[in-house]
Amino acid sequence: MAARHLRSGLPLLRAHLAQGSRGFASQVANPTGKDIKVPEALYGGTGNYASALFLTAAKANVLDKVESEISDVVAASKKSSLFSQFIKDLSVPKETRVKAITEIFAEAGFSDVTKNFLAVLADNGRLKHIERIAERFVDLTMAHKGEVKVIVRTVIVS
Numbered sequence: 001m002a003a004r005h006l007r008s009g010l011p012l013l014r015a016h017l018a019q020g021s022r023g024f025a026s027q028v029a030n031p032t033g034k035d036i037k038v039p040e041a042l043y044g045g046t047g048n049y050a051s052a053l054f055l056t057a058a059k060a061n062v063l064d065k066v067e068s069e070i071s072d073v074v075a076a077s078k079k080s081s082l083f084s085q086f087i088k089d090l091s092v093p094k095e096t097r098v099k100a101i102t103e104i105f106a107e108a109g110f111s112d113v114t115k116n117f118l119a120v121l122a123d124n125g126r127l128k129h130i131e132r133i134a135e136r137f138v139d140l141t142m143a144h145k146g147e148v149k150v151i152v153r154t155v156i157v158s
Contacts, residue, residue: 052138
């Protein structure tokens with residue numbers, strides 16, 4: 001049942017991004033002239049958002065900056081209980097959430113890609129998923145750079 005709801009929301013996400021109504025998916029000059037593709041397929045709501053952010057940041061050639069800014073947002077949500085409560089509280093009217101997010105991150109000097117992405121999340125009531133979206137976005141940027149996550153375990157025998 002939940003998968004059907006996630007899939008039914010995908011066309012809405014694509015429509016928002018295609019329209020560029022919030023400026024998130026506005027046309028960005030692509031300096032390489034190549035089509036940019038997501039390095040690995042991600043599924044579910046958080047995967048869709050992470051993929052959309054990756055494509056927009058890659059086209060704008062600001063992947064590292066956006067990765068840093070999204071990590072800063074996650075760190076702020078962990079550090080500030082007030083901010084964490086704000087992003088998780090859906091009782092806050094949508095307009096208030098969007099306005100607050102836009103003003104906070106404009107004042108912080110975040111890139112347009114990040115500000116617009118966070119505004120889309122606020123508008124859609126998805127800010128509460130920012131940590132998982134950020135994790136998946138980092139996975140995409142690592143795959144794009146050819147980096148691989150590894151876990152090294154050692155055993156010390158005495």
